[in-house]
Amino acid sequence: MIxxxxxxxxxxxxxxxxxxxxxxxxxxxxxxxxATCLVRRxxxxxxxxxxxxxxxxxxxxxxxxxxxxWQCSACDACYPRCPKEIHISEVMQAIKNIAIRxxxxxxxxFASVDEGLxxxxxxxxxxxxYEALARxxxxxxxxERTIAxxxxxxxxxxxxxxAACPSGAMSLEEFNDQEILxxxxxxxxxxxxxxLQGAADAPRILAFVCQWxxxxxxxxxxxxxxxxESLHLVNLPCSGRxxxxxxLLALSQGAxxxxxxxxxxxxxxxxxxxxxxxxKVALLDTVLGQMSAHPGRVRFVELGALTRSALPALIxxxxxxxxTAATAAAVSAPEGA
Amino acid sequence: xxxxxxxxxxxxxxxxxxxxVDGYIGNFRxxxxxxxxxxxxxxxxxxxxxxxACPIEVPxxxxxxxxPRKAIDVPHGQAVPLIYAIDMDHCIECYQCVTACGHxxxxxxxxxxELLELEVGSIIVATGFDSFDPTVIPEYGYGPYPNVITAMExxxxxxxxxxxxxxLIRPSDGREPKSMAIVQCVGSRDQRFNExxxxxxxxxxxxxxxxxKQMIPDMEIxxxxxxxxxxxxxxxxxxxxxxxxxxxxxxxxxxQITEDPVTRNLFVEAxxxxxxxxxxxxxxxxxxxxxxxxxxDTEQVASSLTLSRSPSGFFMEYHPKLRPVDSPTDGVFLAxxxxxxxxxxxxxxxxxxxxARAARVLSxxxxxxxxxIAKVDEAxxxxxxxxxxxxxxxxxxxxxxxxxxxxxxxxxSAKCHGCGGCVAECPHSAITQDHFTDAQVVAQLSExxxxxxxxxxxxxxxxxxxxxxxxxxxxxxxxxxxxxxxxRVMCSARMDxxxxxxxYRRGAGMVxxxxxxxxxxxxxxxxxxxxxxxxxxxxxxxxxxxxxxRFRVEWISAAEGEKYARVITEMNETLDxxxxxxxLAENREARATIERRLQRWKNSPQMIExxxxxxxxxxxxxxVPAS
Numbered sequence: 001m002i003x004x005x006x007x008x009x010x011x012x013x014x015x016x017x018x019x020x021x022x023x024x025x026x027x028x029x030x031x032x033x034x035a036t037c038l039v040r041r042x043x044x045x046x047x048x049x050x051x052x053x054x055x056x057x058x059x060x061x062x063x064x065x066x067x068x069x070w071q072c073s074a075c076d077a078c079y080p081r082c083p084k085e086i087h088i089s090e091v092m093q094a095i096k097n098i099a100i101r102x103x104x105x106x107x108x109x110f111a112s113v114d115e116g117l118x119x120x121x122x123x124x125x126x127x128x129x130y131e132a133l134a135r136x137x138x139x140x141x142x143x144e145r146t147i148a149x150x151x152x153x154x155x156x157x158x159x160x161x162x163a164a165c166p167s168g169a170m171s172l173e174e175f176n177d178q179e180i181l182x183x184x185x186x187x188x189x190x191x192x193x194x195x196l197q198g199a200a201d202a203p204r205i206l207a208f209v210c211q212w213x214x215x216x217x218x219x220x221x222x223x224x225x226x227x228x229e230s231l232h233l234v235n236l237p238c239s240g241r242x243x244x245x246x247x248l249l250a251l252s253q254g255a256x257x258x259x260x261x262x263x264x265x266x267x268x269x270x271x272x273x274x275x276x277x278x279x280k281v282a283l284l285d286t287v288l289g290q291m292s293a294h295p296g297r298v299r300f301v302e303l304g305a306l307t308r309s310a311l312p313a314l315i316x317x318x319x320x321x322x323x324t325a326a327t328a329a330a331v332s333a334p335e336g337a
Numbered sequence: 338x339x340x341x342x343x344x345x346x347x348x349x350x351x352x353x354x355x356x357x358v359d360g361y362i363g364n365f366r367x368x369x370x371x372x373x374x375x376x377x378x379x380x381x382x383x384x385x386x387x388x389x390a391c392p393i394e395v396p397x398x399x400x401x402x403x404x405p406r407k408a409i410d411v412p413h414g415q416a417v418p419l420i421y422a423i424d425m426d427h428c429i430e431c432y433q434c435v436t437a438c439g440h441x442x443x444x445x446x447x448x449x450x451e452l453l454e455l456e457v458g459s460i461i462v463a464t465g466f467d468s469f470d471p472t473v474i475p476e477y478g479y480g481p482y483p484n485v486i487t488a489m490e491x492x493x494x495x496x497x498x499x500x501x502x503x504x505l506i507r508p509s510d511g512r513e514p515k516s517m518a519i520v521q522c523v524g525s526r527d528q529r530f531n532e533x534x535x536x537x538x539x540x541x542x543x544x545x546x547x548x549x550k551q552m553i554p555d556m557e558i559x560x561x562x563x564x565x566x567x568x569x570x571x572x573x574x575x576x577x578x579x580x581x582x583x584x585x586x587x588x589x590x591x592x593q594i595t596e597d598p599v600t601r602n603l604f605v606e607a608x609x610x611x612x613x614x615x616x617x618x619x620x621x622x623x624x625x626x627x628x629x630x631x632x633x634d635t636e637q638v639a640s641s642l643t644l645s646r647s648p649s650g651f652f653m654e655y656h657p658k659l660r661p662v663d664s665p666t667d668g669v670f671l672a673x674x675x676x677x678x679x680x681x682x683x684x685x686x687x688x689x690x691x692x693a694r695a696a697r698v699l700s701x702x703x704x705x706x707x708x709x710i711a712k713v714d715e716a717x718x719x720x721x722x723x724x725x726x727x728x729x730x731x732x733x734x735x736x737x738x739x740x741x742x743x744x745x746x747x748x749x750s751a752k753c754h755g756c757g758g759c760v761a762e763c764p765h766s767a768i769t770q771d772h773f774t775d776a777q778v779v780a781q782l783s784e785x786x787x788x789x790x791x792x793x794x795x796x797x798x799x800x801x802x803x804x805x806x807x808x809x810x811x812x813x814x815x816x817x818x819x820x821x822x823x824x825r826v827m828c829s830a831r832m833d834x835x836x837x838x839x840x841y842r843r844g845a846g847m848v849x850x851x852x853x854x855x856x857x858x859x860x861x862x863x864x865x866x867x868x869x870x871x872x873x874x875x876x877x878x879x880x881x882x883x884x885x886x887r888f889r890v891e892w893i894s895a896a897e898g899e900k901y902a903r904v905i906t907e908m909n910e911t912l913d914x915x916x917x918x919x920x921l922a923e924n925r926e927a928r929a930t931i932e933r934r935l936q937r938w939k940n941s942p943q944m945i946e947x948x949x950x951x952x953x954x955x956x957x958x959x960x961v962p963a964s
Binding site for chain 1: 475476478522526528529563588589591593595596598599607609613615616
């Protein structure tokens with residue numbers, strides 16, 4: 001039972017005085033944000049409505065000590081749908097600011113820097129959508145070096161920095177290079193020869209799927225059921241986490257095509273992860289084209305929040321186009337010779 | 338409606354448009370255009386053989402486009418009067434209707450629009466409402482998903498006189514759905530579109546749900562709501578009945594609706610607030626309970642009848658509690674949802690009330706008006722002397738003033754409500770308002786500023802809002818410094834810039850101009866006229882050397898006693914922060930310029946004494962810089 005003495009109005013005033021927190025008390029708890037938010041798929045306890053409710057009642061300790069306030073990635077999927085036009089991510093930021101001032105720390109996970117490997121090149125600081133990385137002086141083995149450092153209060157563990165780092169110095173729990181490579185090769189899928197090598201009946205496609213782009217659990221389950229000889233799924237924290245080296249590795253082994261699925265531009269859970277992922281794939285496609293590889297072997301697709309079960313059709317189409325291109329190449333090859 | 342049509346004293350002009358309204362209470366002249374039906378009303382028997390013969394089919398607006406109608410048709414089966422009309426936008430002039438009509442000879446392709454001029458004593462505006470178009474909410478998928486329909490479409494689909502004879506079917510495949518979700522508050526209670534609650538959607542959603550449940554007992558019906566609002570007599574009982582019938586109510590607003598591309602089933606996602614968990618409902622059909630919104634032509638009607646609109650866009654009543662069916666224009670009354678969303682019982686009650694109010698006008702030979710109306714002194718009005726002016730015309734919210742160059746401005750007394758906007762606007766003192774003359778206001782002003790004026794906050798207040806606010810501050814015992822001195826006029830529009838200048842001339846420390854919030858103005862646009870005027874005054878005061886913080890404009894409602902107390906407290910703090918000598922010096926320096934401007938008052942007989950009072954001092958002041 002919560003006794004009325006626990007309601008601390010000074011906390012309500014504090015949140016509302018903080019930039020972004022002005023609209024805290026406008027919320028009438030309709031639940032639109034809670035049903036929109038994707039974080040709950042990975043953490044059922046996360047509920048933005050309840051955080052606003054508790055903050056509005058002045059439950060200082062319950063709000064500031066909760067792990068949920070650190071989980072909002074400010075993707076702003078809920079903001080345009082809120083009937084009270086409350087910018088929820090800004091209210092969350094206001095609460096986080098108070099928590100930081102009062103010495104609370106986010107629970108993680110965070111990106112981490114291998115101090116021995118980091119060259120201090122600053123590629124990651126430019127890639128990070130949250131400006132959570134900055135270079136600073138650190139004592140490494142007795143020498144003072146300028147290397148990347150992670151601000152834990154800002155890091156949202158999207159993994160963009162891990163993909164960007166040219167030295168392999170960045171890593172992210174669950175989604176470091178080694179773990180993704182292990183999942184890519186699970187069950188020896190990569191080692192089997194592909195359709196273009198004349199060894200399979202249908203093109204074998206490896207799909208990197210952003211974990212936020214598929215909305216419902218049922219849809220995930222249906223996708224997983226589709227996994228077969230010709231389809232292998234690897235989920236990523238964000239399409240911006242995809243590393244071109246991984247795609248090339250897959251293509252050089254048993255994959256005929258690599259598809260990267262991200263969220264719609266504007267719906268990205270990590271602000272500009274889609275933008276970065278799409279750019280990497282487009283560049284790789286161009287380079288592969290110049291190297292006269294079969295066209296259409298890498299592809300980036302965007303999945304909108306309002307489209308359901310769109311991915312199977314997109315995979316199908318890619319598969320057919322690889323067949324068409326391969327057939328066309330087979331017809332024209334003898335003529336060329 | 339049929340009774341009305343048969344009544345000997347009721348004439349219905351259907352398919353007609355009001356073009357212009359002139360005149361005033363008891364004496365309106367209304368110009369109406371009767372559109373051509375291309376069917377002679379007296380000859381048409383309403384049998385519809387012409388429609389049977391017509392080969393052209395277009396979407397039927399009454400059936401929400403779910404069924405076709407012919408190019409010659411009636412709006413719907415119960416239409417009154419039951420006279421067919423040809424839709425010339427679609428007619429191909431094949432004349433098959435002429436053949437079908439035969440000896441009745443009712444079809445006449447040569448009809449032209451007819452102009453009628455009516456003389457009426459009163460007018461009732463009952464133009465109804467429109468339904469919100471949910472295509473602007475992309476997350477609900479109305480448009481892209483065929484099985485997402487609006488409540489109005491559902492209304493037609495479960496109506497036994499509707500296009501499916503009361504059989505509910507899914508638009509995508511014509512099958513009878515076994516599950517249905519009804520989403521409440523689509524476009525209402527939503528800051529993005531309409532802040533208000535439409536009020537009657539809860540009841541019609543429950544009605545439709547009960548109807549469907551009776552028709553298809555094994556149907557799963559789920560209503561998603563933010564709050565169920567069933568406050569009227571018998572309504573809560575109806576809601577309880579729906580719950581007992583097994584209709585599921587989910588307390589949570591859906592975040593989005595997505596479609597399975599194969600089955601065309603819909604997934605409604607919402608958080609169940611009771612459980613605190615997110616639900617994903619797979620249903621075969623979704624109905625959106627859309628908001629009632631003001632009709633698209635509301636502004637046009639408002640301007641032709643000088644009506645005002647509330648912030649929500651519906652017509653505004655004269656007083657929300659005491660005169661709920663009267664409009665701001667005498668003799669014009671409001672009925673039904675044109676004034677605000679309401680259900681059938683409320684509309685009927687308001688319609689009866691409006692009819693009774695209108696009858697009161699019609700049965701009177703004379704009409705009592707407020708004693709505070711404005712009058713023109715024809716000898717002073719410059720328009721009569723051939724100068725183009727007409728400032729008063731623009732300042733009248735009621736269109737009561739007409740001004741033709743060469744003639745003095747004319748005020749139609751029956752249309753004047755006594756806001757005093759024209760009086761304050763006239764630069765030549767040609768208009769006076771009974772009981773609120775310039776002399777009366779200045780007399781109050783001079784008394785209030787007799788002792789230590791530099792320590793006073795002179796507050797001009799409008800009768801309806803800010804004066805009520807000041808009163809509220811008193812009755813609520815909100816404390817504020819005893820430095821304010823109030824002058825009440827009917828509307829902020831009556832507050833002449835010259836009153837403010839006169840206050841400074843008489844040494845006032847601070848001046849407050851206060852009135853209603855724009856949407857609350859009792860005189861339609863009086864507040865806007867005042868707001869514009871005092872916007873200009875700020876700049877003039879700056880040129881006069883009066884510190885800008887010594888003049889303040891605030892809009893205070895009758896309920897905002899706290900705000901009135903706060904404004905006066907803040908103004909007193911400002912006053913204390915300015916050195917006394919500075920205030921005295923500013924007033925002294927501005928005086929000569931102000932006096933030149935106030936010369937016009939000296940010509941007014943009632944003002945001579947008031948202005949003469951200060952004459953010696955004034956002339957002495959004027960001599961100082963000269964010497």
